[in-house]
Amino acid sequence: MSDYIVIISIGPVQSMIASARKSRDLWSGSWLLSELAKACAISLKKDNAKLIFPFVENDEFLKENSDFSVGNKLQAVITTDTKERLESILNKAKQAVQNRYHQEADNALKQLNQNDIRLDIWQSQIDDLVEIQWAWAKIENNDYIDASQKAGAVLASRKNTRDFSPLAICPFQSELRLPKSSLDGLRETVLKENTEKQTNLTRRKLSLAASEQLDVLGVIKRLGFGKDESGKKVAEQFTPISRVMADAWILEIDQQEPNQLAKIIEIYKKLESLNVVSKVTGNKDKNEQSIYKDFPYDAELLYQNRLDAEIRDWKKINAKNDDLNQAEEILKLLGELQQLLRNDLREYGEPYRYGALLLADGDRMGELLDKAKTQKQHQAITKALSAFAGDVADIMRKHRGHCIYAGGDDVLGLVPLDKAYACANALRLSFAESLREVANQLGVEDKNKPSLSVGLAICHLMTPFGVVREMADIAEKYAKGDHIKIEDEKENHERRNALAILLSVRGGSDIQVRFNWNDEQGLESFKTFVDYYLKKQIPSRVAYDMQAIYLRTQQFGKQDGGDDDKELRQNIQLAELTRMLKQARTDTGKEIDNGIIEQLNNRGKDIGLDRLADELIIARWLSAKTQKELGKE
Structure with missing residues (x-):
């Protein structure tokens, strides 16, 4: 008998998750990918495989439609006597994934009038979507890590040599001249032309405008969740983004x-x-x-x-x-x-028309995994990650949000504006606490311990959800600090362990701010700014007046071909800031408190008026509860 490391990848992630126009598309795609991964995990466990990713102590977590999320990449140790037996186990797992996918496709089709569906297109697409790839390596000389690295390298090579089936037998195939899916434009629509009453009802059920189209995967996303024989949904329904925002x-x-x-x-x-x-x-x-x-x-x-x-x-x-x-x-x-x-x-007034999509990812996880030299140590890490992921939904609920996905160190969810910062902070504390013990056991130094970088994208209700997802990805990458040059870092950990907030105002420019979680002074100032707006202690326009001061004084102290007197420029800006704040009045007509003026002045001196204005603008948005408090977009 020999032990083999097996790594399995299930996709496509882009089509299942990122292609979305509504929050339902994003949640359903994440849920479907997790369900396929769970089906794969169950099949492997039935053949006595030892799961590394995901780590589960109770098989109930892997049941259909459970709340437990599983990532699209699985890793396991399989003990078998022949390579043929190993291939058989993997093929059974592949079939289990396909069967789970077909189950949801059939559930979706049953909910529609089949006279409204192009069944020939449906059948042609149904077997051409799910991608399942794997790689394995034999564990020799009890070297688990070496086998894992070999399997990972082989899988990466396999992904770069995919099988590409021909799109058409001839250029005149009528089905290829149909409108494409409105979610990603990759595949043809399975919906017939909108000509009859019943089709109108079908489109309402799918939440489609007259001109919108869906392929098989799009229909599954809109009608997912599954139903039992009585017609009752057996999976939790996702909350519409409008409910979270309102x-x-x-x-x-x-x-x-x-x-x-x-x-x-x-x-x-x-x-x-x-x-x-x-x-x-x-x-x-x-x-x-x-x-x-x-x-x-x-x-x-x-609204x-x-x-x-x-x-x-x-x-x-x-x-x-x-x-x-x-x-x-x-x-x-x-x-x-x-x-x-x-x-x-x-x-x-009406509810604010903006909400926050939270995207978080663990930092230095590769370094932590490199510390693990045995299967037991590897499983200890995945156990800690599973414990964190199991708490994410409750943390987001406490902040009136809804978790879309929580698998290992990856988190995605919706939160109301006024709870967004507190939710992000609670998640990073939970992550650090969950990984602390295993990091100590593996001898990781404090400065290199795993942390959580969080991106918050604040977007409009009517922004297509695929765009919102892209904005969250930008915010999360900004939090990671990849834009910071190594030579500009004050400390080695400054490029990670951070919060980034991206505000995308409809019809306006985007604003980004970033705080390292270790920047206690900066975070405390930001929370204080939010409190000032909550208590109406500063008017909303001061941030924009700061921007104006910054722009009109940018050239001060600069001489043609000469030195740049930054100190002179800063003194002029701070003097203008103090003058502006002294003249400003709150919504109730009161002067701004001198203590507040002093704090704003000190913060402006530390980070500059441009950054201070951005912090204040975003603080104002995070303090709002109605659109009236945000004013016109």
């Missing part, structure tokens, strides 16, 4: 105007029975209670522009005398909701 507003109304919120809920109940809005049943705590149970609905219609658009759409349907969807009754309910929001709750 959470602070809903909590405020619930506290200040509970009767008005009850009226909104009553209207929503009727709209939900008419299939106009969706119910939110996911993100449950340990007591099986959704944290959004006080308003368990998609909150999109709480005036979305409500107006919905009313226009139903007026068009009503004009065609289409009584199939009870258009008149729906229009009446939408009108009641509009009046309620415009009149009775006018002083509260």
Whole structure:
């Protein structure tokens, strides 16, 4: 009998996760990839493989639709007598992945009128999506690490030599001249042309505009989660981004105007029975209670522009005398909701139209894994990572957010603006605590211990979710500090262990700020700035006035062909800053407190007015609970 290291990769990650227009696409893609990986892991365990990635002590975690997330790369040790037996085990695992994928595809197809589907295209795409690649190496001389490195190198080479099937037999194939999927434009649509009433209903079920298209994977994303024989969903439903964004507003109304919120809920109940809005049943705590149970609905219609658009759409349907969807009754309910929001709750404005997508990744994990010289040490690391991943969903729930994915040191989730910073901080503390013991056991120095870099992308409700995901990726890379030159680092760990926030205002420019988690002074100042805005102690425009001072004084102290007098320029900028702050008034007409002026002046001296203005702008956004507090975009 011989031991073999096996590494299996399941994909494509880009199509399953990154290709998304809605939060549902992103969550469903992450969930589907995790489900395929779990199916692979279960198959390997049935053949007595010892799992390294993922680490599980209880097989319940690997059950279908469990909350446990598994990454797309698995590693295991398989003991067998022949290479033929090894190949057989791997082929069984591959088939288990394919079977799980087909199961979800069949579930999605059953929910649609098949007269609306191009079944020939569906069948041609169904077996041409999931990519399963593997590599293995024999463990010789009990050298587990050497075998792992060999298997990893072989898998990397295998990924660079993929099998490319021909796209067409001839250039005149009619199916290749169909519209492509609106999610990524890679594959042809499986939807027939929108010509009949029933097709309209199909498109509403898939949340599609008349011009949008979906391929097989896109349909699975929109109709995923699976159902049992009674039609009940067996996987947790993801929370729409609008519900997460509107959470602070809903909590405020619930506290200040509970009767008005009850009226909104009553209207929503009727709209939900008419299939106009969706119910939110996911993100449950340990007591099986959704944290959004006080308003368990998609909150999109709480936004005036979305409500107006919905009313226009139903007026068009009503004009065609289409009584199939009870258009008149729906229009009446939408009108009641509009009046309620415009009149009775006018002083509260509407929920803010922005939310934060959080993307986090562990730092120095490669260095930690290099310290592991045995299988037992390797498993100790994966056990610690699994413990952290198991806590992520609860941490995000405590901050009114919803975890999309948590596998090892990778985290992705949505959080409301006013809870985004606290959530990021809680996650990095949990990560450090989870890895501390195993890092100590492996003799890792404090300065090289694993840490968590977190990126927060603040984007508009109507921003395509694929773009939001790209923004989060930019923020996470900025947090990693790859843009910092080694010679510019003050300390060796400054390029990692950080928080980066990217604010992408619709129709405006993007702003980024970055704080190293060890920068206690900077973080404390930033939290204080958020508090100033919460208490209305500084006006919103001071940040923009700082930007103006910075821009008009940039050339001061510079001489043609001469030296750059940076000290003179800084003194001029700080003097202008003090003068501006002395003249500024809060929303209530009061002068800014001298202590606040002094703190802003000191911070400006430390980091410059341009960076200070950026910090204040983002602090103001993180303090807001309604769009009214943010003003015009």
